[in-house]
Amino acid sequence: MEARLKVTWNGSDGDYKDTIDFDLEDATVLSIAEEGIRSGYMEGVPQDENASLTDFVVDRMRETTSLPAIILVRPKTPYGVQ
């Protein structure tokens, strides 16, 4: 199954220009996303040659009636800000 790859980086949210395999390992997904940002291949995210997605999280959402399958690469969110 193919999936849309969405990435959040430095406050911007964008899509990888190609779909990727839904079942790729997390490390591979992170590598694709990182290289996508570094090379400017991520629509909506400004190119950043120093992008590093170490410690980012990979979420997977299966296809629904309203959305295709999505892999979301995002920062960790431990806080509610007390």
Next chain:
Amino acid sequence: MSHIIVVGAGALGSHVVLAARNVGPITVIDFDRIEMKNVQAQFHGKMNVGQNKAVSLARIMQQVFGVKVEARSAQLREDNAEALLTGDNFIVDCTDNLAARTLIREFTLAKNIPCIHACLAGDTEYARVVWSKGFTPDREDTGQATCEDSGHLPFYVMVSSVVVSIIRAYLDQGTVQNCSVTPKSLFWF
């Protein structure tokens, strides 16, 4: 629904209470006290420094808006979760630690209580608001988000608005929505 229960009255939770004041009855839970550094980015006033966040917030909501908010000056734990959360309620998790988030998630799933978790990244340039069923708490190893800096206040307000939109969608239409939030974009899923 009996009450919207907001757990955590910090930068996010205090603004959720403010934004949800016309949605339904609200209960806010927090054991912490207001510090001077909190007033830059939280809906707490300088005059209330030293007071319990939940109690102070309830008083402000009554004084400013005439809205009655129930306050619980307590730290949510396994032994008091039943008393604090059970009922025909909608839970909003705005806590700041893995233990509390895990407890809220597991308790609300077990009791079939509707619950969303509002979570911010350490750099406060990303947030997600997610229903318990699809929620996995992240570990606390990326640096503490700051609540002293008023520069992040617009983002906290933005995330609070998303929280209230999700509550309304559920109460009005029975819709379950999740949202991935950056200062520039919302992604609903």
